[in-house]
Amino acid sequence: MQTIPRPLIRRLQRRAAAGRADGLRSVPETTEDGSDLVRLQRFGSRFVGAGLIGYALAMAPGTIAYAHLTAAWWAPVSIILVVVPAGTMIVASFRPRFDRATALAVFVATAYLATILLWFVAWDHDVPDAVSGWPVWVVQLTGATSLVWAVALRFRMAVVHLVVVTVVAQTANQLGSRGHVEVLLYLNSVLTVGLAGVFLAIALVAVRTAMTLDATRTEARQSAAEAAAAVARESERGRYDALIHDTVIASLLAIRAGRPEERLMRQACATLDELDRWHRGDEDDPTVLVATEALRRIRATATAIDDEVLVEIAVPDGAMEIPADVVQAVTSALGEALRNSVGHAGPGADRVVGGWLGVDDLQVAVVDDGVGFEVDSVGVRRLGIDQGIRRRMEAVGGTATVSSSVGLGTAVVLGWQRS
Numbered sequence: 355m356q357t358i359p360r361p362l363i364r365r366l367q368r369r370a371a372a373g374r375a376d377g378l379r380s381v382p383e384t385t386e387d388g389s390d391l392v393r394l395q396r397f398g399s400r401f402v403g404a405g406l407i408g409y410a411l412a413m414a415p416g417t418i419a420y421a422h423l424t425a426a427w428w429a430p431v432s433i434i435l436v437v438v439p440a441g442t443m444i445v446a447s448f449r450p451r452f453d454r455a456t457a458l459a460v461f462v463a464t465a466y467l468a469t470i471l472l473w474f475v476a477w478d479h480d481v482p483d484a485v486s487g488w489p490v491w492v493v494q495l496t497g498a499t500s501l502v503w504a505v506a507l508r509f510r511m512a513v514v515h516l517v518v519v520t521v522v523a524q525t526a527n528q529l530g531s532r533g534h535v536e537v538l539l540y541l542n543s544v545l546t547v548g549l550a551g552v553f554l555a556i557a558l559v560a561v562r563t564a565m566t567l568d569a570t571r572t573e574a575r576q577s578a579a580e581a582a583a584a585v586a587r588e589s590e591r592g593r594y595d596a597l598i599h600d601t602v603i604a605s606l607l608a609i610r611a612g613r614p615e616e617r618l619m620r621q622a623c624a625t626l627d628e629l630d631r632w633h634r635g636d637e638d639d640p641t642v643l644v645a646t647e648a649l650r651r652i653r654a655t656a657t658a659i660d661d662e663v664l665v666e667i668a669v670p671d672g673a674m675e676i677p678a679d680v681v682q683a684v685t686s687a688l689g690e691a692l693r694n695s696v697g698h699a700g701p702g703a704d705r706v707v708g709g710w711l712g713v714d715d716l717q718v719a720v721v722d723d724g725v726g727f728e729v730d731s732v733g734v735r736r737l738g739i740d741q742g743i744r745r746r747m748e749a750v751g752g753t754a755t756v757s758s759s760v761g762l763g764t765a766v767v768l769g770w771q772r773s
Contacts, residue, residue, distance in 0.1 A: 390564040390571075392452050398505040398557070399447035399458070405498050406440035406462075413491040420482065420489045423530055428476035432492060435465040435472075443502065459506035463515050466492065466499040470519065473526050481533040489530030493523040497550030504557040512554055520546050642675040645711040648684075652718060655685040656707045659692040667718065668710040676716065680770050683750045684718055690742035691720040691766040699724025699764065715771040723763040729756060743768075 410433055421429045439462040446458055469492050482489060496519045503512035524543045528535050643651075646669060653665050688707065695705050703724030709717045739756055743766065747754040752770035 390567045391561065394560060394564045395455055395505050395507075396447040396452055398501070399443045399452075399455075402462075402498055402501045402505060403440040403443035403447075406495065407437050407444075409495060409498070410436050410440075413494075416488065417491045420491070420530070423480050423482065423489055424473060424476035424478060428472060431472065432469045435469040436492065436495065439465045443505075455506035456508065459502040459508060459511070462502045463499055463519075466495060467519055467522070470522050470526055473530075477526075477529065479533070481531065488527055490523065490526045493527045496520045496523055496546060497553060500550055501553060501557060504554055504561070507561060509554065509558055513551075516547055516550050516554070520550075641678055643678050643681050644675055645669045648676045648681045648711055648716075651681055651685050652688060652707070655689050656692060659689055660696055660705055663692065663705045663707055665707045667708060670710070670712060674711075674713050674772065676711065677750070680716075680750045680752065683746045683752060684716070684768055684770070687743045687746050687754060687766075687768050688718060688720060690746075691768075694739075695720065695722045695724065695764065698727070703763070709768075715769065717770075718768045720766045720768075721763065726758045726760045726762050726764055728760060729758055 414433075417429050417433065439458075443458050443462060446452065446454060470490070473490055473492075488494065496516060499519065500512045500516040503509065503515055520543045521540070524540060524546075525535060528539055649667055649669055652667060656663050656665050692705065692707075695703065699705070699722045703722045705720065705722045707718065707720055709719050743756065744754045747768055747770070750770065751773060752768065754769075755767045756764070757767075758764035
């Protein structure tokens with residue numbers, strides 16, 4: 355009975371214990387920081403902030419004209435309480451993360467309401483002889499300050515704020531222009547709320563549209579990620595199937611009664627190394643290989659399977675760099691072809707690996723003078739020929755042809771050309 359070395363058994367046991375549930379690596383999840391909704395909030399902050407500052411500057415003459423109705427401190431304080439929060443909104447909209455919209459809304463809205471309430475404190479109960487404009491200059495900002503709640507996506511608070519500050523501002527303006535309150539004039543407040551409500555409705559539609567676009571984009575990306583994951587899983591399964599067939603099964607089929615050959619032991623260790631590498635997901639190989647390195651790998655693959663095989667591959671001066679995945683496909687298909695030859699060509703068959711690695715293409719052929727076979731009778735859909743040779747080359751844009759006749763040997767030609 356053949357004796358299997360104990361270190362090899364221990365490695366097999368560790369490999370089995372560490373096996374994955376489904377043999378597939380998960381796809382990392384990625385997210386995008388920006389969104390249409392956030393961009394809309396940034397734009398809204400700049401728009402509202404610039405509007406408040408611009409209005410404050412435009413109303414400066416009126417503010418000065420009616421400054422005698424209040425204590426001297428109210429006019430500059432009112433401008434500060436409008437301009438500073440508005441400027442803060444603009445500055446915040448340029449920060450890398452826009453995550454303080456609600457705090458900004460509270461700041462702007464509270465400062466505006468405080469401006470109106472402080473007017474009652476500062477008013478000296480005097481009225482102008484003739485009214486031109488608005489004695490309380492901030493009365494026209496009720497709609498703009500309500501929009502800051504829309505920027506924060508707090509539309510109910512926007513409506514509440516609009517109604518409250520409109521009534522309070524209307525009261526202050528009536529007292530500043532007439533010295534008393536007339537109920538009928540509050541109808542103007544209804545008009546103000548209605549006009550501002552139109553802008554709030556537009557903002558609501560814009561926000562819902564942005565949210566719909568974000569949701570659609572997220573769904574599209576999720577679908578694309580799921581599709582890519584499915585393709586990756588199929589690719590990984592194909593790689594795993596080929597790995598099991600080309601290395602594990604090939605090593606097991608090569609076992610014969612008696613003490614294992616040194617070549618077979620090296621092949622078994624190399625198989626376990628490849629399984630461990632696949633399990634870890636190592637991706638340290640370079641993306642391209644020079645022709646001499648590609649030749650070294652081809653020669654190493656061939657001699658590992660048949661140490662008597664003759665390898666004659668020409669590498670002319672100026673040979674190209676070859677993509678690493680192409681070299682991997684060629685060496686794997688070459689190994690499959692050689693294992694088939696060793697197993698089926700007969701005990702007296704000789705094997706030759708020949709070809710070239712050129713500037714724009716490569717071709718590697720595995721030829722033996724063994725017993726041969728009828729390709730049609732065997733079927734090209736066998737796992738070794740189809741998955742191990744043809745599909746592996748097709749996956750990298752290459753070709754593979756298998757030719758054989760009974761008594762005349764077999765030839766497997768692998769080719770690839772730079773597109």
